[in-house]
Structures are given as C-alpha cells and as structure tokens.
Amino acid sequence: MNIACWSGPRNLSTAMMYSFGARADCAVWDEPFYAAYLAQTGLNHPMREDILDAGETDPTVVAKHCTLPPSGSEPYFYQKHMTHHMLDHYDQTWFDEVVHVFLIRHPARVLASYSQKRENPTLEDIGFAQQSQVYDAVLSRGLKAVIIDSHDIRQQPETMLSKLCDAIGMPFDPAMLAWSQGGHPDDGVWAAHWYNAVHSSTGFAGPEKDLPVLSDDLQTVCEAALPHYDRMKSLAISCPSENSRVIPTTSL
Template sequence: MPTLMIFVKQQILFLLLNFLIRAIMNQKIIGLWSTPRSRSTAFMWMIKQRGDFLVLYEPFWPSAYYSKERIFNRVPDITPQAEYNYQNVLQDLKVKSQNNRLFIKDFPYYFIQIVNNEFIDYFQHTFLIRNPAQMLPSYYYKMPDLDFEECGYKELFELFNKVVERTGKIPIVINADDLVENTRDIVKEYCSRIGIPFMAEALNWNPPSNSNKIGWWDNGIWHDDLRISYGFQNTEKSYLKIHQDQKLLSLYNLCMPYYEKLNEYCLLQRK
C-alpha cells in the first residue's frame, strides 16, 4: 500500500510538471508596441523590476538597420549580418519564450512588413501612444534628419488594425501621459488585462547606472532621462515647439490622425 501511494504521488507530480511545462511553452510573448520617445523604455524598465520576466529591448531594431534584409540605410558602411534577419530574430524569440516569460518592447516600423497571422498569434499585443506634439520635438532634438516613416505612427496603427482583424478584440492601448498622471491605476489595469499580478514595488526603481547598457544602441543620448529617473515622470526640456519649425509641423500633421485614432481606444480617454 505505501508503495502504491508513492507511485500515485509520483504520477501526480509528473502530470503537474508536464502541465506547467506545457503552460510555459504555450505562453505568448508580451509585446509592447510604441513609437520612439514615448516612455516605452521606462515602461520596459518597470517590467524588468518585477523579476518575473526576461525583458528584451527592441529585438527587431538590428533587423531593420543591420541585417541583410534591412529597410533603413542609416549605417551604410556596415557588413549586413544574416543573424539579424527577421526570421532568425523571430525564431530566437520563440526559443527564449519556451523557458522564460518573455516581454519585449519594440517599434512596429521596424518589422511591420513581416507581420502575418502567425506573427500576430505568437504575441500578446499591447500598445503605448504619445501625443506627437510631445513626441516629435524630443525625437527631432535627438535625430534632426528623421522622416515620417521613422516616426512610426502609421505602422503602429497598421499593426493595431491587423491585431483587431485577426483576434476580433481591441488590444490594450495606454497613453504615455497617463503613466505619469495615473501611474498606479494604469499599470494595475495593464497587469489585470494581460493576466499578471500587479507589483506596486516595480513602479519605483533605482536609475540605471552608466555602466548598465539598456539597449542595442546605447550611446548616452537616447536614455538620459531614464538614467536619472526613479519612476514615471515628466521632464522639463527646452525643445522646439511644433509651430516653431516647418518640418516638425509637417510631421505633426502626418502623425496626428493615427494618434487620434489610437487614442480612441486608450484606457483613459484623453482630449
């Protein structure tokens, strides 16, 4: 009888272990899709503080700029790397997700051309938006030769529509201003919607040290605000205003319609 009980317990443990393994393997990668200069890196850093996710920064960025399939030529004197080709990166994400709860943040304009039903099915899609009137001056300051395609609003909206069409559901959309003004409520609702526990302690953090590399191209100019932050916060900067520069105004007029459409679905309605 004791031998039988031991055998039964072993079988139960075996079944439970297999169930947990299958559950992990079937978990979708959580994707935070955004545009540049929209507090997405701060959001990623908040998720990293939780300790229950493997967090990856813009895995498709090298594909867009450094692969043999690159779509941007900002670094013309490089040797394209096949390891960064889109399917190789996607396969790497799939492998990592088999043993880890995976969270990535990325910009759809890096990869929108490869999005199909299989791609959509592999992710749990969440969106972060920011008013172009705030995003563009910051982006322009960092990258004066930016163009509409690298603003990313059109591709963000295109991915949103593809997700809705495929799933029949409206994905989570967060307005970046709400992360500052209603941090706890927004993050708590975000966690509830994607099915993870809310951890209030992750809302505050120690700034990344100078030796702590945040992303692929961390040359000291893109994450300077995060390196002095302890949570989601506004920063006062003397950027050009939209109406003070014709290029900014033109980009604003192109980006704003996509922002407004996405804003209709955000967790808190904003004017």
C-alpha cells in the same frame, strides 16, 4: 506569457521596459527587430554598425525567438518593439502567440523629443502609420489589442499600470513603479545614444506639461501623424480624474 509592446520612439517605451524589468518575474527584450530593420532598409541610424554587429539580422529568426520563453525561468517576457521596425514583408504568424500592447503618445511630444537626437524626423521615422498597420494586423487575426497612452501613465503610474496588467491578465506588482538608476542589463547597444535621460531616472516622470510648440516642418509631420494617434487614443484604456493621487518619482 510573452508580451509584445508596440511603440514608436521617444514614447516612454524604455521607461516601460524598465518598469516591467523591475519585476522579479519578468524578463525583457529591447527592440528585437532593430538589426534586421537596419540590415533590410540600409538606413543610416546612429550606431548602425554596432547595432548590426550586436543583433540578429534575419527577421524570421527574431520572430521565432519572440514566441519562445526567456532564457531564464521568468513566467513573463516583455518585448519592447518599435512599430517602424516591422516591415511589410515580415511574417506575422508569430503575432498569434503573444499578447499585444500598444503604447501611444501625442506626436507633438514625440517629435519635440526625437528631433533633439536626430535631425529632420519624418513620419516614417516616428512610427505612427506603422503602429496603425500593426494594430490592424493584430485585429485581423482575431487577437486582443490593449492600448495605453504614455501621458496617462505619467499622470497616474500606479493606477494605469494596474489597469494595464489587469487588461493583459497578469498581476500588478508595485516593483513596477521604480527601478535602479543607470540602465538595465538588457539595454540594446544603442542605449549610449538614446537613453541618457532614462538612465538618470528611478521611476516615471511626473505629469506632462502643455504640448510643445513645433517648427513649421515638424508641425507638418505632427499633423500627418495625428489621425493615427487620435484613432488609437479613442480606443485606449481610460485615465481616471487628474485629481487622483499621482506617485512622485524622479523625472526622466
């Protein structure tokens, strides 16, 4: 089973990749389309040249590999996709051959985190509109789409990961609740810039606090993203009562 997990940045996406990567039966792939996205847009992201040198810049080649088994013998292949990497002109026929998961997070939390790594993020940067577009594309092809909120995963990791696994047709593995400190062998080359927090973790952080207060500029971006988030949130796997047991782990 090949699993395409569609997320924006700063959305628990790396922790989720580590969670699936902690399973002995699951290979992972970190942001397959990143190099192609940079090559085709010309955007100046941190470590741009390193990313272009390390990755495949032809989106057709990337898409083909997304449908193939991993290089090892694992029966599951988890792919961490950034929604804004999926440009409008890319071929989407490969969508038919993978299982689709959409990982969402409130835009205020995304922006507060993203702006610490890259100044003045735009709506385009954080991928909410693109996530809606990919979601609609998946539905238009008659495919199933499973949505899960990162806030709920942090609230109750074991419960929500069990629900996610059940929804996509794979058994839950308790190994998903913890991973080794220091990163994953399949991290993208950009990990040195973006992944310092998750590299120091050994599992999901505890429940999130109140929403952060944003600057006026970031609040404007947040309000533009909110309709996309609210729509996806209304369709997400439900989280049980917050009074249920929460698995304590090292914070991200």
